[in-house]
Amino acid sequence: MFNRSLTGLLLILAVCIAGCTSAPDTPDAVNRTLDSLTLEEKIGQMLLVGFRGYTVDDDSQIARDIAAGRVGGVILFDRDVALGTSERNIRDPAQVRALTASLQGYAGEIPIFVAVDQEGGAVCRLKESYGFPATVSARSLGDLNDEAATREAGRALAAMVAGSGFNVNFAPVVDLDVNPASPAIGRLNRSFSDNATVVAENARWIIEEHHNLGVMTAIKHFPGHGSAVTDTHAGFTDVTRTWSEEELRPYRDLIGLGLPDMVMTAHVYNANLDPDYPATLSEATVTGILRDRLGYDGVVVTDAMDMGAIHDNYDLRESLRLSINAGCDIFLFANNLVYDEEIAEKAVGIVKSLVESGEISEERIDESCGRVLRLKMRCLAGSPAAP
Template identity: 40%
Template sequence: MRAPYRNAAAAVLASLSILAAQLPARSEIAVEAPERTTATAEEIPIRQKIGQMILVGFVGMTPSRAGVRTVLEQLEAGEIGGVLYLGRNLKNRKTVQRMNAAFRAAAPTALPPLIAIDQEGGRVQRLRSRDGFPETPSAKRLARKGSSIDAERIYQVLAENLADWGFTLNLGPVVDVDANPRNPIIGRLGRSYSSDPERVAAYGAAFVAAHRAHGVLTALKHFPGHGSSLRDSHKGAVDITRTWSDGELIPFRQLIAEGMADLVMTAHVINRTIGGADRSVPMSLSKDALTGVLRGDLGFTGVIISDDIQMDAIRWNFTLKEAVLKAVTAGTDILLFANDKRPDPAIPAKVADILEAAAATDPDLARKIDAAYDRIVTLKGRLRGAGDGAADASMAQ
C-alpha cells in the first residue's frame, strides 16, 4: 500500500466515529420479496438450467476481444449464468462499464448475469487506485482501527463504486476466523477480521449491509472455515481436521440466522470432523458438509457457490467429471471456474455434457439441478436495476 493511501485511510477511519451516527439503522432498509418472472425449472431445457449453475472467468479487457465475445455468446445462449473478473480484465472504469453493460444486454432480461469480482479490501482487491477505483483497507485493519459501524461506512463507498462500475456480486466477506495468524492464505494476508467469531460476524454483517444498500450481492466465505489451515488450497490438498474447531461455524451460523447471507462459498479443505461417510473429500464436494451441516444444521436455504473448481486442491485430486458430479451431488448450486492459469472457453459445454448425461440416468441429480436452478432464479430476482449505479433497497431480505 502506498504511503498517500495509508494516510488517507487513516484519516477516513479517524473521522468515522463522527459520521457513524448518520448511518441508517439496518432495520430501516426496506424488505421486498422477489418476484418470480421466469418459467419453472420443469419447463426449462436441462442445459439452460445447468447454464445458470456455471460462472466463468474470461480473457480480455475490452468488448471487442475474442474472449469477451465468447462469454457474451455464452450468456446469450444460456450456457453460463455469469462471469468473474480477474486483474487481467481491468483497464479503466469506462471500459469495464461498457463490458458489464454488454454482459447485461446479452443475458435474458429475467435472469441478469452475476458479474462477480473479489473486492475484499487489503491484499485481495482486483480493482485498484491505478484503475480509478478507491481502495479499501484490509479486514484486519478495519477491525483493529474502528467499529463495525465505521467499517460499514467504508464498505458503503466500496459497494457504491462496484454498483457504478456494473458489478452485481462481490465475493466477500471473508468470515473465516483468524484461528491461525500464520495461515498463508487468510491470516498472513489480513483477510480475517478477528480471532473472535462474534466479532467476525459483526464486521461481516457490516460488509453485507453496505452492499445490499447498493444492489450488490455478497458471498460469505469460506465454509466451514479456512482460517485455521496450515496450507493454501490454491496449491494443493489441505487437511484442517486437527486445527479446525466448531467455533469457526459461528459467523456462518449467526449471519444465516440474521438473514445476512446472500450466497455462501465453500472451501476446498478436508475436514474429517465433518466428513462423515466420505472423509477424504474437500468440504466443497461433501454432502455431509453442504447438505448436512450448511443446509441442515445451519438452515441455509440460499445459493451455495463453490470456490474455484480449477484450484490445485481439486485439479490434482479429481477429474473434471468427478469434481462436477461430487459438487452438485453434495448440494452446490453454482460452479465457479476462474479460468486463471489455463483458460478454457469450452468449460461450460464440458460441464453441461457431464451433468446432462448423468442426470438422464440419475433422477436425484436431476432434482438437484432443478432445485439449484430455482434458487438461482430467486437470487437473480433481487438484481432488478442492479448495475445502474442506483441504490436498491430491495436487496434486504
C-alpha cells in the same frame, strides 16, 4: 440470443423489485420459469466463469456462452495467473464499466451475475493503481472494531463495485484468524479477527452497506479456512487437526439474521466432518452442516473449481457430480490458474450426461436452478438485461 418463453419473461418482470431484502417469496414464479427452461439452460444458470479480455464482441466465446444460456454469471480479474501477466479484464474504471455493460447485454431475459473479489486490502481487483479508490483490509477494520469505520469502508466498496457494473461481490471473508500465518487468509490480512463475534459483526456491517446499494455478497470460505497451514489454490489442504466448531459461529450468526445472499465453500479437507471429501464435494458438510444444522436454504457457490485442491485431485466429471450432489448450486470456474475457453460448454455437457445417466437427478438440478432464479428475481431488478 437464446430463446425463452414469453411466460418466463413476464414472470421475471412481475417479481423483480429493487433491493435484496424486501421481496416476497415467489415459488410459483420460480417453478413456472423453471418449466420454461431446457435442461441445458438450467445447468447454465449454475455456472459462473472467468474469461480473458478487456472487451467482448459477438465473436467472443464468453459472449456466445452467455447468449446461448451456458452460463448464469461471470467473474472479472485484474491478473491472469496462468499467463503470469497483469493483463486480464481490468484496466481502468471506464473500461470496466463498458465491459460489464457489454457482458450483461448478451444475456437473455434472465440477467447474469457479474462478480468480482473486492474484499479490500490484498484481495482487491479494482486497485488504486488502475484509478479506483484505495481500500482497507479486513484485519485493519477488525482491529478497530468500530461500526462507523467498517460501514464507511463497506459503503465505499459497494459503491465502487456497483458503479463499475458488478452486482455480486465475493466478500466479506468470515474466516476466523486462527492461524495468522495461514498463507491464504491470515498472512494476507483477509480476516477481521480471531474472535467470532468481531468477525460476525463486522461482516454484518459490510453486507448491510452492500445491500443498501443493491449489491449481493457471498460470505466465505465455509466451513472455515482460517486455521489452514496450506493454501487450497496450491493443492490439498487438511484442517483436521486445526479446525474447531467456533469457526462456524459467524455463519450461524449471519444466517440467523437472514443476511447471506450466497455462501462460498472452501476446498479444505476435514476428516472429522467428512473422511472422504473436501468441503466443496462433501454432502456431510454442505447439506449436513450448512443446510440442515445451520438452516441455510440460499445459494451455495463453490470456490474456484480450477484451484489445485480440486483440479489436481479430481477430474471434471467427478468434481461436478460430487459437488452438485453435495448441495452446491453455483460452480465457479475462475479460469485463472488454468485456462479453458470452452469450460462452460464442457461443464454443461458433462452435467447433462450425469443427469441422463441417473448419477444426478433432474430434481436436484431444479433445486439449484430454483435457488439461483429466486435470488436473481429478488435482487437484479433494473439490470440492463432485465426486460
